[in-house]
Amino acid sequence: MRVGAAALAVTLLLAACGDAAPSTPPPAVLVVAGRQVDFVAELSAGFVEGVRRVPGVGHRAVGPDIVDNASELRTIQDYLSGERGSITLFTFAPELFADSLGRAATAGTPVVALHSVPAAGSGVPLYIGNDNRALGGELGRTMAGRWPVDAEGLVVIGSPYPGVIVLDERVAGLREAIQRLRPGVTVIGPFDTKQAPGANKQAWRVLQEANPDALAFIGVGGADAHSLALLRDPTTTRVDGGFGTDPYALEMTAAGDMVLLSTEPYLQGLLAGAIQARCAKEGRDLPTGWLPAPGVLIDQARAPGVIDRQKNAEARQAWFAPLAEEILGDLDDRLRPLDDAR
Structure with missing residues (x-):
């Protein structure tokens, strides 16, 4: 029930995106460095869940298994022309990607930067990450x-x-x-x-x-x-x-x-996947700015609950559903200038 409520919240993103929908939306693509890194796996799992909540949009995750910035840079070259829809990018080396992302922006490819602040000159309209x-x-x-x-x-x-x-x-x-x-x-x-x-x-x-x-x-x-x-x-x-x-x-x-x-990487991925998929389905522009993603302090009292939520995908989905609903339903008020991202 809580997951269904969060799925409903994704429909509120219409106001955050801008023009008419294509007949067949392109898949939402996540490009990452080091898919075997634990928190990158959390980003990816959340991204898949976010896209899944938007019926009719597929998803794809690409990138090297181990952290390899050069390999990730080669991978992203196939997604710069605008012909394959928008992409979400997580990288450990945003400066290395500035030129490629700038070319993507020139070609009309919408890009969401995830977890790492995009470098100057990247032309990235939307960043999702912590303060x-x-x-x-x-x-x-x-x-x-x-x-x-x-x-x-x-x-x-x-x-x-x-x-x-x-x-x-x-x-x-x-x-x-x-x-x-x-x-x-x-x-x-x-x-x-x-x-x-x-x-x-x-x-x-x-x-x-x-x-x-x-x-x-x-x-x-x-x-x-x-x-x-x-x-x-x-x-x-x-x-x-x-x-x-x-x-x-x-x-x-x-x-x-x-x-x-x-830093709640699962939630960050979920937000990116939901926003990217919704905008792809509706044929609309990505929202612009920095969407701060909340973190959570884990002390002795909170640790047992977090341990329980991390046990399986269903537990994580239920845990994050209310917060995802809240953020996605209040997107415009939560966005901050991209220059403020840190």
Whole structure:
């Protein structure tokens, strides 16, 4: 019933899109980097669900299995001419795609940028993603609340992709919140923790060995939370922080040993799929601007509910249905200028 309500909300997108419908809408296409990356799989699953709610529109997901920016760039070349409809793009390297997306815009191909802020010159009309500085600040405030007001010591921050805007914004939000609330605490980093699972875990092991008395280790990428959870042992007493819904990290959070901030990639994909499919079916322009996607703080109290929702597709659909309905039914009021995206 809740899923049906969210499906109904998609029909409200008519006001967000603009002219007459084609007889046979092209499929909604999602282009991603690294389909085997957990949160990318969540983006993809949500995208499929969003498109599915618009009858008569098919979907396709393309991109390399492992993170390979060059391979993703080659893949997107087949979708730039406008002949295959609109596309949604998630990439770890938006600057690399600026020229290609600019050509797509010139050719009339509508593009939705997903999760990563599009680079200047891309010509992308719509971006769906978090306010990453705000999410970093929320996690930072929660972490700071775990320490005494007069706490002193180190907090170590790591990032698998230093220089990527969305991750750097999370770092900025974390640093500002912690330093404002706990001025005696020194925040160091972000250190490059690498994306590959083995390299990421080793990077965090080295950081922990070098800073054995740190108040906390906080990672801003999904791989970081996984590694930080695996590196804990029965003698570890600190509370670490991370982003995402990694199963091991969720278990640690349920035990009170970690705090997580989920960027809700499933919801982001769902919103992109629903908007793209609706506009394709109606033959209308994409809405313009930045659609901020909410995240959720996961502490010990919330962890069991999130663990339950992550068990299967049906549970996720039911969980996100009311929020999807709310956002899609109020799209115009939620859109912000694309230049504000961070």
